Amino acid sequence: MLRKLLVVLLLFPTMLSLASPEKDFEQFVDYFKERFPNTPYEDYKNGVYSIDKSAREQWEAMEEFPPYELNVDRGEELFNTPFKNGNTYGSCFENDGIGVRQNYPYFDEKKGKVVTLEGALNECRVENGEKPLSYFKGKELAHVSAYMAYTSRGNKFNVQIPNTKEALEAYENGKRLYFTKKGQLNFSCADCHVYQTGTKLRADIPSPAIGHPTHFPVYRSGMGRLVTLHERFSGCLNRIRAKGLPGGSDELNNLEFFTTFMSNGLEVNGPGSRK
Numbered sequence: 001m002l003r004k005l006l007v008v009l010l011l012f013p014t015m016l017s018l019a020s021p022e023k024d025f026e027q028f029v030d031y032f033k034e035r036f037p038n039t040p041y042e043d044y045k046n047g048v049y050s051i052d053k054s055a056r057e058q059w060e061a062m063e064e065f066p067p068y069e070l071n072v073d074r075g076e077e078l079f080n081t082p083f084k085n086g087n088t089y090g091s092c093f094e095n096d097g098i099g100v101r102q103n104y105p106y107f108d109e110k111k112g113k114v115v116t117l118e119g120a121l122n123e124c125r126v127e128n129g130e131k132p133l134s135y136f137k138g139k140e141l142a143h144v145s146a147y148m149a150y151t152s153r154g155n156k157f158n159v160q161i162p163n164t165k166e167a168l169e170a171y172e173n174g175k176r177l178y179f180t181k182k183g184q185l186n187f188s189c190a191d192c193h194v195y196q197t198g199t200k201l202r203a204d205i206p207s208p209a210i211g212h213p214t215h216f217p218v219y220r221s222g223m224g225r226l227v228t229l230h231e232r233f234s235g236c237l238n239r240i241r242a243k244g245l246p247g248g249s250d251e252l253n254n255l256e257f258f259t260t261f262m263s264n265g266l267e268v269n270g271p272g273s274r275k
């Protein structure tokens with residue numbers, strides 16, 4: 001109880017008129033270290049399996065024949081299929097788009113906003129005269145993203161937050177969304193993924209907040225398809241009977257910015273598999 005209160009005091013955004021993302025990060029890491037002393041930091045990339053041994057064994061068995069293999073192949077094919085003008089996705093990215101997943105999201109100072117990998121893919125399409133794609137339902141965007149994550153496995157996230165008003169605001173907005181109670185059930189993301197982490201909620205154990213973006217997109221066996229990070233964020237909003245937010249919205253981009261900063265130092269291990 002005391003610890004919970006302390007964390008509320010330390011992390012709750014109203015306390016943070018003076019933003020210090022680095023301090024937030026330290027407090028997050030310390031909190032989880034105390035809560036799960038047997039989980040090494042690097043292991044948070046494995047989500048709930050970093051804290052739940054029996055679920056981990058089932059998952060490791062599943063990963064022997066990864067259910068997303070065909071999706072990665074399909075993603076590679078789409079990635080290499082030219083647009084009508086002859087360019088490919090790779091033409092919009094550093095190193096032709098290979099091994100760059102960890103560079104996203106970043107704060108683009110010229111645009112004054114956060115750019116995610118899916119956002120950059122859609123921008124690439126528009127620049128090449130194609131229509132932007134949906135983040136939902138596991139279609140082309142999720143496949144290309146899965147392939148790009150796959151080529152980046154083992155690279156580490158190191159999100160930087162420029163010391164400018166706009167960048168700090170984007171971070172604060174993402175953080176605020178994480179800690180604000182919402183929906184008919186009146187839960188915040190943090191209620192489940194910080195305070196109730198590791199506690200059984202019906203059939204599920206909510207994973208720790210650290211490490212959420214590392215393995216996305218994720219193949220969900222229950223749905224039989226890929227799910228992007230933004231679709232998952234929106235799904236968790238629906239779960240607490242709050243309105244979902246559109247993929248690629250500023251709100252979800254900022255949320256991704258916040259949660260990826262909280263995963264700095266972890267490896268890209270997408271795509272992942274989950275129930």
Ligand code: HEC
Pocket residue numbers: 046047048177178187188189190191192193201204205206207208212213218232233236237239240255274
């Ligand atoms: C009522 C509790 C609850 C709330 C509130 C909640 N979640 Fe979840 N969330 C879960 C559970 C349970 C799962 C499935 C188990 C797990 O964490 O992998 C999950 C899964 C996730 C995942 C996938 C994790 C993975 O490794 O695949 C992400 C990302 C996520 N939630 C983010 C959020 C965000 C962001 C919010 C706030 C908008 C939020 N959640 C609110 C309970 C919750």
